[in-house]
Amino acid sequence: MSGRAIRLGISGLGRGFVLSLPAMRAHPHIELVAAFDPRPEARSAFARDFGGRAYADFAALCADREIDAIYIASPHQFHCEQSIRAVQAGKHVLVEKPMALDSAECRRMAAAASEAQVALLVGPSHGYDSQIELTRRLIDTGAYGQVRMLTMLTYTDFLYRPRRAEELDPDQGGGVVFSQASHQIDIVRRLIGSEIESVFARTLSWDPGRGGEGAYSAMLNFACGACATLVYNGHGLFDTDEFAGWISETGFQKAPRAGPSARSRLPEDGEAQLKAGRGFGGALADVDAAVQHPPHHEHFGLLIVSCDGADFRPTPVEVIELGHAGVRAHPLPSSALPRQSVFDALVSTARDGVAPVHGAEWSAGTIAACEAIRRSAAERRVINLLPHT
Numbered sequence: 488m489s490g491r492a493i494r495l496g497i498s499g500l501g502r503g504f505v506l507s508l509p510a511m512r513a514h515p516h517i518e519l520v521a522a523f524d525p526r527p528e529a530r531s532a533f534a535r536d537f538g539g540r541a542y543a544d545f546a547a548l549c550a551d552r553e554i555d556a557i558y559i560a561s562p563h564q565f566h567c568e569q570s571i572r573a574v575q576a577g578k579h580v581l582v583e584k585p586m587a588l589d590s591a592e593c594r595r596m597a598a599a600a601s602e603a604q605v606a607l608l609v610g611p612s613h614g615y616d617s618q619i620e621l622t623r624r625l626i627d628t629g630a631y632g633q634v635r636m637l638t639m640l641t642y643t644d645f646l647y648r649p650r651r652a653e654e655l656d657p658d659q660g661g662g663v664v665f666s667q668a669s670h671q672i673d674i675v676r677r678l679i680g681s682e683i684e685s686v687f688a689r690t691l692s693w694d695p696g697r698g699g700e701g702a703y704s705a706m707l708n709f710a711c712g713a714c715a716t717l718v719y720n721g722h723g724l725f726d727t728d729e730f731a732g733w734i735s736e737t738g739f740q741k742a743p744r745a746g747p748s749a750r751s752r753l754p755e756d757g758e759a760q761l762k763a764g765r766g767f768g769g770a771l772a773d774v775d776a777a778v779q780h781p782p783h784h785e786h787f788g789l790l791i792v793s794c795d796g797a798d799f800r801p802t803p804v805e806v807i808e809l810g811h812a813g814v815r816a817h818p819l820p821s822s823a824l825p826r827q828s829v830f831d832a833l834v835s836t837a838r839d840g841v842a843p844v845h846g847a848e849w850s851a852g853t854i855a856a857c858e859a860i861r862r863s864a865a866e867r868r869v870i871n872l873l874p875h876t
């Protein structure tokens with residue numbers, strides 16, 4: 488990839504931003520030039536670390552003529568309005584997952600980007616992970632026949648990480664469906680490559696103090712005949728990182744759980760301050776640790792992809808192919824930074840006009856499936872997503 492750099496502005500200097508920082512910093516075609524965050528300490532840290540312009544309101548960020556694109560990493564409820572204002576100011580947009588709170592918002596965002604003739608793509612999400620791309624390429628060779636079935640299990644401590652109140656409120660996009668199913672759905676849509684025909688799901692929570700959606704089990708049927716079973720449990724006891732050799736979601740080696748659960752470690756008071764303190768520039772932020780290059784790729788739990796001729800098991804170090812003739816390992820590139828492909832996609836879309844995989848229309852399909860999970864659970868029935876079904 489060569490050519491001029493994309494001058495990037497940021498909206499929201501919290502954990503999402505920090506996780507993307509190694510990839511943005513190292514990217515030869517991304518320049519971090521400006522940011523907006525309501526927290527003054529985040530703005531000072533941004534100006535200090537990047538010599539960039541730090542604005543106290545979003546309108547000023549949009550009005551900055553030296554910015555080509557804005558990465559919207561603000562809380563979910565701002566994604567729609569900020570994306571629309573940014574594209575109307577002529578900026579390309581990379582908006583964090585989940586794209587928005589519902590399909591109507593996604594449609595407005597896609598229409599605004601199309602009218603303004605700028606790019607709007609969604610990410611990072613684990614749909615971009617290297618092992619998913621490699622598995623997709625193996626499937627695309629045609630040597631393994633059709634994808635028939637996917638099984639995905641993700642057990643985490645999602646509910647007991649320090650949270651803002653709205654992160655646990657399903658009506659504001661909180662809970663595990665919008666925040667976490669959006670990753671699983673991106674992954675299975677990327678690998679199956681067909682439209683979702685119907686969804687049947689249950690959502691559950693057995694800790695009423697932590698919102699209404701702590702877990703789900705969902706079956707997605709695809710128009711091509713394939714199906715995907717998605718299970719997510721954020722109650723913080725079993726941990727599917729065990730199936731990845733104790734490599735964490737963000738690619739770091741971690742110790743097997745030996746002590747008390749995440750729930751018992753969460754403080755009784757001051758959770759919101761704890762969350763804010765961990766954002767960029769916050770008193771508790773260990774940004775030096777957070778911006779280290781992780782030794783492994785990111786991942787999102789146990790995934791098994793069954794095709795006619797092989798099962799594939801994508802992991803954070805390799806894709807294992809289990810065929811009739813034997814087992815073969817396809818290693819992942821060791822040099823790639825996690826999330827680099829997201830910023831590659833932003834550059835090639837914004838600068839070179841290449842259509843992104845995770846564009847606005849495609850990503851709206853993931854939100855439609857998240858909505859269908861919630862509706863199926865509430866109405867206890869199958870939700871059909873295609874008109875003819």
Ligand SMILES: NC(=O)c1ccc[n+]([C@@H]2O[C@H](COP(=O)([O-])OP(=O)(O)OC[C@H]3O[C@@H](n4cnc5c(N)ncnc54)[C@H](O)[C@@H]3O)[C@@H](O)[C@H]2O)c1
Pocket residue numbers: 498499500501502503504506523524525526529545560561562563565583584585610611612651666762763766767
């Ligand atoms: N892709 C991923 O792996 C990943 C990981 C973490 C977060 N995220 C996404 O990033 C987004 C933010 O989540 P987070 O965990 O970073 O939250 P956070 O609370 O850590 O950070 C949010 C930041 O946004 C700031 N903020 C508040 N109101 C704002 C506004 N109106 N405009 C701009 N900034 C505002 C806050 O001061 C804070 O710095 C969410 O949509 C979340 O889903 C994605």
